[in-house]
Amino acid sequence: MIYFDNVSKYYPTKQGRHYVFRELNLSLPTDRNIAVLGPNGVGKSTLIRMIGGTDLPNAGRIHSPQNISWPLGLQGGLQGSMTARENVRFVARIHGYKDTKPIEERVQEFAEIGKYFDEPVKTYSSGMRSRVTFGLTMAFDFDFDVLLIDELGAVGDANFRKKSEDLLLSKYETTKLIMVSHSVPSLKKFCQAGLLIKDKQLHFFDDLNEAIELYEFTYAKR
Amino acid sequence: MSSAAKFRRSHWQIMCDVIFALIIRELKTRFGANRLGYFWALAEPMAQAGILVLMFSLIGRSSLAGVPVAMFMLVAILPFKLFSKILPQLSAAIEANKGLLGYRQVTAADPIISRLIIEVITFFIVYVLLMGIMAWIGFSVLPDDLLQLLAVSGLTLVMATGMGLMLCAATTWWKDTGKIVSMIMQPMFIVSGIMFSATMIPQQYWFLFVWNPLFHVTELSRDAYFSAYQTPVGSFEYLGLWAIASFTLGLMAFQVNRQRFITS
Structure with a gap:
C-alpha cells in the first residue's frame, strides 16, 4: 500500500498559489498495475515524482512500507x-x-x-x-515492489521499446507498475486498475475501463 | 525472498552510502579531469606565499613581528584559503548535483556535507604537507599551541559553513550570488591581515580592521602558532559569536528554502 495523508501540493504562480492536489487522503494498493489518467498539466508527473520521493508535498505525507523505484522518465536522474x-x-x-x-x-x-x-x-x-x-x-x-513510469512510450526506438516492454512483462510477478501514458492501448496492455486525477483529487478504480470511461466523459471535448 | 530485503539499511547507513558516493563523484569531476588536480590544491597557497615572501624580501624584510616572513604568511593564508574555498563550494553544491537529488536517498544536505568533508581533508593535507616542506627547508614549524590553532580553524570552518549555507539558499533565488562573493573575497584577502599583523598598525587605526572576523582568524592563528607573537586584538569571543551566528542563520536559511532545492 501507498498511503497519502492529507497531501496538498501547489505551485507558486504570478496569480497566487496554483493547487494541483488538495488534501488527498487515500491508500493505493500495490498488488496490481495502476494507470494514472488525466490531461496535460493536471499533475500526473507531479504525482509520480511525489510518490518517488523526488518532489515533496507542501503539506501532508506520502509513505509506504514497500520498495518504490525512482520515477523513470525522460528528465532527471x-x-x-x-x-x-x-x-x-x-x-x-x-x-x-x-x-x-x-x-x-x-x-x-x-x-x-x-x-x-x-x-x-x-x-x-x-x-x-x-x-x-x-x-x-x-x-x-533491486526487485522494486513498485516501478514508477512516466511515459514509457517516449523510451527509444521501436526495437528498444519492444525489448523494454518484454522485460517489464517478465518482471510482472514481483514488480507492479504505476504508469503515466497518453496511449490508452499501452495502458490497457499493462494495467488493470486506474487512477483518475479530477478536481485536485485522486479517484481510484479497480477496473481500468471504468476509469477510462469517466476520464473520457469528464475531459472529452463536447 | 526479494533481494531488496537484504538491503534494508538504517537511515544512518543510507546517508553514509550517499555521502561516500557523492565524495567519489566530486573527487572525480574535480581532480580527475586533469591528473595534476590535487597538485594544484597544494601549489596554489604555496605560490601565493612564495610571491609574498619574495616581495617582502625584496624590500629587505626577512622577519615580520619576530617571525620568519614565509611562516608569517603561510599561517595566515591557509585558514583564509579554507574560508574562501568553502564559500563557493557550498553555494554551488546543490546546483552541481541537481540531477542526483532525484533519488530519494539523496537529500539536499548530502552534497553540502560531502563538499565540507573534501574541503576539510584537503585543508589538513595541504597544511601538513606545506609545513613538512617548510621543516625540510629548515624552518621551525611546530605550533606553539596546537589546541588553540585547532580551535581557530574549527571556528573558521563553522563560520564558513554557515555563510556557505546562506549563499547556497541565496543561489536558488539569484543565480549570480557566486560572482558577488568572489568579488568580495578579493579585497578581503588584503584587509584580513595576511600581509601584516595588528602589532604593525598604529593603535588608532585598529578599528579599521577589527570588525572583520577573518582578521581575528589570522591574528588568533599567529598567536597560536608563534610563541613570539601575541595578538593585541584577536578575540575568541568575537570570532565565536560570528561563527555561532552565521551557522544558526545558515541552517535556518537552508531549512526554510529546502523545498526550492528539490523542485527545480
Whole structure:
C-alpha cells in the first residue's frame, strides 16, 4: 500500500498559489498495475515524482512500507557532467552496493549505446539518455515492489521499446507498475486498475475501463 | 525472498552510502579531469606565499613581528584559503548535483556535507604537507599551541559553513550570488591581515580592521602558532559569536528554502 495523508501540493504562480492536489487522503494498493489518467498539466508527473520521493508535498505525507523505484522518465536522474558509467556507479552506491561492476555491465549491455557509455551524459541525444535511464532501472536487480513510469512510450526506438516492454512483462510477478501514458492501448496492455486525477483529487478504480470511461466523459471535448 | 530485503539499511547507513558516493563523484569531476588536480590544491597557497615572501624580501624584510616572513604568511593564508574555498563550494553544491537529488536517498544536505568533508581533508593535507616542506627547508614549524590553532580553524570552518549555507539558499533565488562573493573575497584577502599583523598598525587605526572576523582568524592563528607573537586584538569571543551566528542563520536559511532545492 501507498498511503497519502492529507497531501496538498501547489505551485507558486504570478496569480497566487496554483493547487494541483488538495488534501488527498487515500491508500493505493500495490498488488496490481495502476494507470494514472488525466490531461496535460493536471499533475500526473507531479504525482509520480511525489510518490518517488523526488518532489515533496507542501503539506501532508506520502509513505509506504514497500520498495518504490525512482520515477523513470525522460528528465532527471542522470547528472550531465558525469558519464553513464559514473552515473550507474553512483546509483549503485547509494543503494548500498559495494561492488558496482556487474551492474555497470548489465546497464551497458541493456542500453546498447556503445562507446558513448563512457562519454558525459550531456553529450547524449534524448533517446540515448532514456536508454540509459531505462536500462538503469531494469538492469538493477533491486526487485522494486513498485516501478514508477512516466511515459514509457517516449523510451527509444521501436526495437528498444519492444525489448523494454518484454522485460517489464517478465518482471510482472514481483514488480507492479504505476504508469503515466497518453496511449490508452499501452495502458490497457499493462494495467488493470486506474487512477483518475479530477478536481485536485485522486479517484481510484479497480477496473481500468471504468476509469477510462469517466476520464473520457469528464475531459472529452463536447 | 526479494533481494531488496537484504538491503534494508538504517537511515544512518543510507546517508553514509550517499555521502561516500557523492565524495567519489566530486573527487572525480574535480581532480580527475586533469591528473595534476590535487597538485594544484597544494601549489596554489604555496605560490601565493612564495610571491609574498619574495616581495617582502625584496624590500629587505626577512622577519615580520619576530617571525620568519614565509611562516608569517603561510599561517595566515591557509585558514583564509579554507574560508574562501568553502564559500563557493557550498553555494554551488546543490546546483552541481541537481540531477542526483532525484533519488530519494539523496537529500539536499548530502552534497553540502560531502563538499565540507573534501574541503576539510584537503585543508589538513595541504597544511601538513606545506609545513613538512617548510621543516625540510629548515624552518621551525611546530605550533606553539596546537589546541588553540585547532580551535581557530574549527571556528573558521563553522563560520564558513554557515555563510556557505546562506549563499547556497541565496543561489536558488539569484543565480549570480557566486560572482558577488568572489568579488568580495578579493579585497578581503588584503584587509584580513595576511600581509601584516595588528602589532604593525598604529593603535588608532585598529578599528579599521577589527570588525572583520577573518582578521581575528589570522591574528588568533599567529598567536597560536608563534610563541613570539601575541595578538593585541584577536578575540575568541568575537570570532565565536560570528561563527555561532552565521551557522544558526545558515541552517535556518537552508531549512526554510529546502523545498526550492528539490523542485527545480
